[in-house]
Amino acid sequence: MANQRTNVELDRLxxxxxxxxxKFFLKWEWxxxxxxxxxxxxxxxxxxxSFLGPQFFGSTNNFMDKSFLVLSMTFVIILGEIDxxxxxxxxxxxxxxxxxxxxxxxxxxxxxxxxxxxTLCGFINGVIATKFKELxxxxxxxxxxxxxxxxxxxxxxxxxxxGFPDWFQNISWGTVGPVPYSLIAFLVFAxxxxxxxxxxxxxxxxxxxxxxxIASLFSRVKVDxxxxxxxxxxxxxxxxxALFLTSRMTSTRPNVASGYELEAIAMVVLAGVPAIGGKGNxxxxxxxxxxxxxxxxxxxLFNVTAPVMSIIIGLLLVxxxxxxxxxxxxxxxxxxx
Amino acid sequence: xxxxxxxxxxxxxxxxxxxxxxxxxxxxxxxxxxxMGENGAGKSTFIKVITGVHKPEEGKMFLDGEEVSFDSTRDxxxxxxxxxxxxxxxxxxLSITENIFLGHEIVxxxxxxxxxxxxxxxxxxxxxxxxxxxxxxTTMGELSVAQQxxxxxxxxxxxxxxxxxxxxxxxxxxxxxSEDLYGYTERLRDDGVSIIFxxxxxxxxxxxxxxxxxxxxxxxxxxxxINEISNKDMIIAMVxxxxxxxxxxxxxxxxxxxxxxxxxxKIGVFQDVSFSVRKGEIVSLTGLxxxxxxxxxxxxxxxxxxxxxxxxxxxxxxxxxxxxxxxxAGIGLLPEDRQKQALILDWEISKNIGLGNLTKxxxxxxxxxxxxxxxAQTLAERLAIKASSIFDKASSLSGGxxxxxxxxxxxxxxxxxxxxxxxxKGVDVGAKAAIYEIMGDLSEQGYxxxxxxxxxxEVLGMSDRIVVMKSGRVTAEFDKDTATQEAILEAAILNxxxxx
Numbered sequence: 001m002a003n004q005r006t007n008v009e010l011d012r013l014x015x016x017x018x019x020x021x022x023k024f025f026l027k028w029e030w031x032x033x034x035x036x037x038x039x040x041x042x043x044x045x046x047x048x049x050s051f052l053g054p055q056f057f058g059s060t061n062n063f064m065d066k067s068f069l070v071l072s073m074t075f076v077i078i079l080g081e082i083d084x085x086x087x088x089x090x091x092x093x094x095x096x097x098x099x100x101x102x103x104x105x106x107x108x109x110x111x112x113x114x115x116x117x118x119t120l121c122g123f124i125n126g127v128i129a130t131k132f133k134e135l136x137x138x139x140x141x142x143x144x145x146x147x148x149x150x151x152x153x154x155x156x157x158x159x160x161x162x163g164f165p166d167w168f169q170n171i172s173w174g175t176v177g178p179v180p181y182s183l184i185a186f187l188v189f190a191x192x193x194x195x196x197x198x199x200x201x202x203x204x205x206x207x208x209x210x211x212x213x214i215a216s217l218f219s220r221v222k223v224d225x226x227x228x229x230x231x232x233x234x235x236x237x238x239x240x241x242a243l244f245l246t247s248r249m250t251s252t253r254p255n256v257a258s259g260y261e262l263e264a265i266a267m268v269v270l271a272g273v274p275a276i277g278g279k280g281n282x283x284x285x286x287x288x289x290x291x292x293x294x295x296x297x298x299x300x301l302f303n304v305t306a307p308v309m310s311i312i313i314g315l316l317l318v319x320x321x322x323x324x325x326x327x328x329x330x331x332x333x334x335x336x337x
Numbered sequence: 338x339x340x341x342x343x344x345x346x347x348x349x350x351x352x353x354x355x356x357x358x359x360x361x362x363x364x365x366x367x368x369x370x371x372x373m374g375e376n377g378a379g380k381s382t383f384i385k386v387i388t389g390v391h392k393p394e395e396g397k398m399f400l401d402g403e404e405v406s407f408d409s410t411r412d413x414x415x416x417x418x419x420x421x422x423x424x425x426x427x428x429x430x431l432s433i434t435e436n437i438f439l440g441h442e443i444v445x446x447x448x449x450x451x452x453x454x455x456x457x458x459x460x461x462x463x464x465x466x467x468x469x470x471x472x473x474x475t476t477m478g479e480l481s482v483a484q485q486x487x488x489x490x491x492x493x494x495x496x497x498x499x500x501x502x503x504x505x506x507x508x509x510x511x512x513x514x515s516e517d518l519y520g521y522t523e524r525l526r527d528d529g530v531s532i533i534f535x536x537x538x539x540x541x542x543x544x545x546x547x548x549x550x551x552x553x554x555x556x557x558x559x560x561x562x563i564n565e566i567s568n569k570d571m572i573i574a575m576v577x578x579x580x581x582x583x584x585x586x587x588x589x590x591x592x593x594x595x596x597x598x599x600x601x602x603k604i605g606v607f608q609d610v611s612f613s614v615r616k617g618e619i620v621s622l623t624g625l626x627x628x629x630x631x632x633x634x635x636x637x638x639x640x641x642x643x644x645x646x647x648x649x650x651x652x653x654x655x656x657x658x659x660x661x662x663x664x665x666a667g668i669g670l671l672p673e674d675r676q677k678q679a680l681i682l683d684w685e686i687s688k689n690i691g692l693g694n695l696t697k698x699x700x701x702x703x704x705x706x707x708x709x710x711x712x713a714q715t716l717a718e719r720l721a722i723k724a725s726s727i728f729d730k731a732s733s734l735s736g737g738x739x740x741x742x743x744x745x746x747x748x749x750x751x752x753x754x755x756x757x758x759x760x761x762k763g764v765d766v767g768a769k770a771a772i773y774e775i776m777g778d779l780s781e782q783g784y785x786x787x788x789x790x791x792x793x794x795e796v797l798g799m800s801d802r803i804v805v806m807k808s809g810r811v812t813a814e815f816d817k818d819t820a821t822q823e824a825i826l827e828a829a830i831l832n833x834x835x836x837x
Contacts, residue, residue, distance in 0.1 A: 010717055014726030015710055201699040208692055211681040217640065218670065218678045219692045219746070220660040278683065 028272040031323065032287040035316075039291060043298040051301075054178045061172065063293030064182035065244040066257075069264040070271075071193040072237040074285050075230040076137075077268050078197075080210040080277030081129065083231060085141040086238045086264060088148035089121040090257035093242035095152040098161035098252045107165050114246075115239035121148055122235015126228035137231075145261070152254040162251025172247035182244050186289075189240075194282035206230070210277030266313070267292055270320055292316075339366040340402075341531050342387070342418075342500055347396035349382055356382040357393065360557040362550055364500065369522060369532045371546035371563075375575055375793065379555040380535055384502055387533075388420050389413040419493030420502040427485055429478030434460040436477050437492045463491040466528075467521050483514035487521060494530075501525065502533040507541055508627060519545055537625050537830055539568065551575055568831075569823075576793065576822040584798030587777045591801065592616035593652065595785030596668070596754040598637065601646030606632045607809035610646070614754060614785035619776060621788045621796040624806035624829045630789045631673055633806070634756045638670040639663040651753050664694075667753035671743055671760055673789075675736075679743040682732035686724060686742055687713040689731050693746030716745035720775060737768020744775060754785045761795060773799060793822050805829050 044051045051059075069086050076083050097114035101107055121144070128140050174181045197203040208216045209223050216223050241260070246252045270288040273280030292313060299309050342364040349357040357379050364370050374380050385391045387398070389407025398405055400416060407413040410420070427436045434456050443455045460473045469487055477485055486506055493501050503522070507515040522532060522545060534545060542549055543563060551558040551574045558574050566574075597613040607629040614620045622630050636643040639657040648655055648666075655666040663670070672678035680689055691698055691709035698709045713727045720741045724734060731742055740760060747755060757776070761769045776799060780786055790796050796803055803820050805813040805828040813828035 010714070010722065010724060011726040012714060014728055015714060199703050201695045201704050204688075204692075204695060204704055208681060211683060212677075214678050215681055216692075218638075218660060218672050219695075220664050221692075221695070222661065 029281075029284050029287060031320070032271070032284055032291060035320075036287055036291050036294070039294050039298055043294060043301065046298060046301045057175075057178045057180060057183060059297045060183045060290075060293060061180045061248065062297060063289070064180065064186050065172070065241050065248060066260050066263055067186050067267075067289045067293070068189060068237045068241045068244070069234070069260060070267045070285055070289055071189055071282075072230070072234040073264045073268050074193070074271070074273060074280065074282065075197070075206055076234055077265070077273050077275065078206050078210045078277050078280060079227060079230055080213070081137040081227065081230070082265070082275075083122075083125060083137065083141045083234050084261045084265070085121065085125060085145040085148060086234055086241075087257045087260035087262075088145045088152070089118055089235055089238035090242045090245060090260060091252075091254055092121060092148040092152045093117040093239045094246045094252040094256055095156050095161065095254055097242065097246065098164075099155050101164060102161055107168060111243060114242050115236065118235045118237070118239025118242060119232060120235065122232045122238065123228070125235070126231030129231060130224040130228050149254070149258075156252075156254045158254070160251045160253045164246075164250065168247055169250055170247075172244050182248075185240075185244070189237075190282065190286050197282050202226070202229075207278055210279075263292070266317055270317055340364065341366045341400070343399040344387070345397045345399075347383070347386055347393045347398075349386060349391055349393045355555050357386065358555045360396075360552065360555075362557070362560075364531050364533060365547075366531055367526055367529045368547040369526050369534055369545050371542040371549040372533055372535045372552070373537075373542060373549055373571070373575060374552035375791075378552040378575075380552055381504070382555075383552065384420065384504060384533070384535070387413065387502065388418060414496060414498075417497060417499040418502070419496065419498035419500070420504065421486060421489045421493065421506060422504050427477040427489065430476055432474050432476055433464075433471060433480075433488050433491075434473045436488055437463065437495050439492075441496055459495065460491065463494050464488075466494065466524075467491060468524060469521075481514070483510050483517060486510075486518065490521060490525070494525075498530065500531045500533070502535070504535045505537065506534070507536060507538060515541070539571070539831060542571075572823050572826055576826060584773055584795070587781060589617040589777075589780050591618045592783065594649070595651060596637075596787065597647075597649040598633075599647040599649070601633065601636060601643045601648070603632065603636055603641070603643045607636075607806070610806070610809075610811055612804045612811065612814065614787050616753075616783045616785050617780050618801045619780050619786045619788055619799050621790060621800040621803045622806065623790060623793075623796045623803060623825060624812075626791060628806040628829065629809040630806055631758055632809075634670060634758050634787070634789055637663070637756060638668060640670075664750055667751065668756070669747045669750055669752040669754070670756045671740075671747050671758060673758040673762065675739055675743050679746065680731045680739060683730060685728045685730055686717060686722065686734075687727040689742050690716055690727075690745045690749060694749035697749060712749060713745070716748055717742075720745050721771065735764075735768070737764040737771065740764055740768065740772060741775075744772070752784060754787065755779060756787045756789065758789045759791070760788070761790075761792070769795075793825065796825070797822065 047055065073083065073086070093114045096117050097110045100113050101110040105113065125141055125144055128135070129137050132140070172180070172182055176184065197206065205216070205221045205226050208219065208221055209226055213223055241257070245257060249256070267288045268285060269275065270291065271280060271284035295313065295316070296309060299312065304312070340363050344360065344362045347357050347360045348355070360379070360383060362383070372380055372383070382391060386393050388410050389412050390410060392408070405416065407416070428439070431439070434453070437460050438456050443452045443459065444450060445452050457473045464471055464473070464487070467487055467490060471484065477488065480488065490501065506518060510518060522534070526532060534541065536542060546563045548560055548562055549566065550560040553575060593616055594613045595616045599611050601610040602608050610633055612620065612622070622633065624630055632641070635641050637648060637657065639659045639662055642658050648657055650666045650668060655662070657663045657666060657668070676682060681692065687710050690713040698705050710727065717727050722741045722745070723738050731739060734742065760772050764772065776786060776788070788796070788799060797820060801817050803815045803817070803825060804811055805815070805825055807829055813824070815824065
């Protein structure tokens with residue numbers, strides 16, 4: 001029978017060998033750690049040390065709301081797809097919540113509505129993407145980006161809406177000790193997304209789908225269902241983002257969160273997820289959220305204007321992608337030897 | 338007679354395979370020369386040597402008596418050799434004129450502006466020469482396959498081709514369209530163009546050819562005048578060798594039916610396909626490429642389900658709308674193209690094997706990597722996958738070992754029937770033997786095995802029964818004792834019953 005043909009070449013010991021030093025330290029995340037430490041160092045010296053005080057946590061409040069988008073965007077990009085409608089989804093969820101509250105809906109119900117609107121927007125993207133495979137998701141979400149923003153514009157025209165109860169502001173501005181609720185919420189979500197991505201079957205299927213859609217299909221992976229889930233999750237997180245953003249600004253306008261989709265995509269790319277999908281991990285994503293967030297904050301300390309800030313972040317992105325290419329090629333060369 | 342193209346002692350070697358072994362060929366001016374041979378006999382490689390896609394390791398080529406050597410299709414094209422493929426390579430959204438003159442447009446001498454008037458006129462003349470009238474503004478996409486081929490011929494003529502190679506031009510045509518194509522081809526010949534015609538259809542060869550050359554197993558078998566060779570001799574020339582007993586076919590006790598397929602239909606793809614596979618039995622589904630075999634397999638596995646018909650596994654009728662349902666019913670498939678349809682090349686062997694049955698390795702929401710590794714190790718050892726460990730990437734393996742990984746992946750699921758679609762395609766001889774060995778093991782363990790293969794020796798050597806398909810229909814079924822290569826080939830090529 002077959003077991004006579006056991007193969008000496010297959011090393012069984014490899015099963016127990018958990019730690020591979022070279023593989024571990026060649027990881028992209030180490031470069032991100034270095035960049036983050038450098039940025040923190042500069043921030044500390046620029047602020048004369050006061051950055052290490054309550055500011056250290058407090059400053060995260062400026063970039064936490066968009067960070068929620070990054071987590072679900074990671075899923076979408078690992079699948080090899082893209083969603084550029086999330087900024088508009090945030091605006092629509094936020095505006096509808098404000099309109100509903102001002103029309104007499106209780107605040108609690110308005111919060112739920114905000115989340116539901118986001119979820120529905122994401123679900124619609126997902127349904128279109130699975131039913132019309134010939135359309136690239138870039139185009140689908142470009143269309144819904146315009147549509148969702150358009151609806152928000154019709155609802156509020158050019159007005160702002162607010163007047164929320166005081167406790168609503170607390171969602172974003174409240175803290176536990178020096179740590180804002182938003183940071184805690186982000187870390188909780190990050191852990192959940194990380195577990196789903198790295199420890200569950202669904203996560204494995206996301207990577208499989210991003211690497212080879214056809215082979216996944218032949219391996220009985222429900223490719224379409226996963227795509228629908230990823231887009232819907234992106235909508236849910238857009239709703240969460242809308243909650244924290246509206247709470248932080250205490251009012252909303254139809255043009256809030258414009259450009260958030262691009263920032264979220266930039267963070268995912270910096271985290272080492274290639275645009276074609278199939279690779280990357282959540283620790284890189286968390287690191288890149290803090291890199292870009294603290295970088296913006298630090299540049300603010302130097303009174304750098306917003307346009308210059310964008311240029312610097314753009315350069316960081318291009319530079320890091322180039323370095324990652326260098327790293328990957330280097331790994332291949334080592335293997336040949 | 339006047340020879341226009343002569344090839345002498347051509348040898349072409351690919352890593353591990355001799356694709357052409359000392360092949361000679363000559364083409365006369367104004368003749369239609371048929372090139373025949375089984376799948377994989379080396380016909381396509383031979384054509385690619387002529388057109389400059391491949392450079393032969395040995396041998397010489399003479400055009401008009403002068404030695405030539407082409408580095409690319411551009412070289413051969415400018416020397417007057419054009420190739421027309423089975424699947425049109427045209428641009429469907431461009432007009433007939435644009436397609437014909439793509440790459441050698443007529444321009445006004447001074448301004449270098451495109452001279453559309455001249456191009457349309459010239460295109461119409463070319464089509465007229467072939468005896469068809471089409472509006473030259475029509476886009477290619479609006480034309481039938483046959484009409485597209487005529488435009489391709491016109492394109493070849495527009496660049497003054499003296500030699501036209503047609504690679505299975507009639508494969509996608511109806512009988513009437515084929516008849517029309519014969520007409521155009523004869524017209525070309527009478528104009529002095531020399532034609533090399535590749536086809537699996539004997540009808541084509543007899544109807545059109547002046548002479549025929551047969552290749553088999555990368556070797557030159559012979560060249561005959563068409564009226565000199567009988568049908569039977571032709572088949573013997575194509576099939577040739579005796580089957581040596583390279584195949585470890587074991588005597589296995591055969592049980593109840595594991596898979597029964599009844600009247601499976603998919604409109605435009607296959608019709609009325611019925612057969613059965615019993616436990617421990619290896620049944621081959623064979624026929625020419627394009628006969629609908631893989632499509633039947635994909636229907637049974639639920640990738641693109643059939644429109645009607647019945648699939649019965651282990652005595653129970655099952656509904657298969659998607660691969661998940663097929664897997665639950667106990668049907669597994671080893672797809673034809675392992676790199677595109679089965680493997681994630683960037684992943685380790687272990688993860689690739691695990692992908693075969695994610696459900697099995699999931700417990701209480703979490704994915705159990707440890708269990709995956711243990712199962713992968715066991716299967717890899719059982720199939721003797723050659724690698725340093727199961728954490729090697731699939732991309733680092735040879736074709737044969739990659740195929741074993743795919744088999745391991747299929748075996749992670751509890752199956753009744755395994756469909757193997759061209760399991761030895763592109764693997765070397767050693768790996769082939771190993772895969773046959775594994776097939777023997779599996780049949781001993783009571784799996785029903787459906788083997789889809791174009792390779793005659795494999796089909797005859799491994800099967801208990803052989804089901805032959807042609808043009809989407811089952812045309813014959815043989816027992817292993819009564820099957821001969823000639824009979825199978827006849828059913829796959831000649832049998833014209835039920836063909837519309």
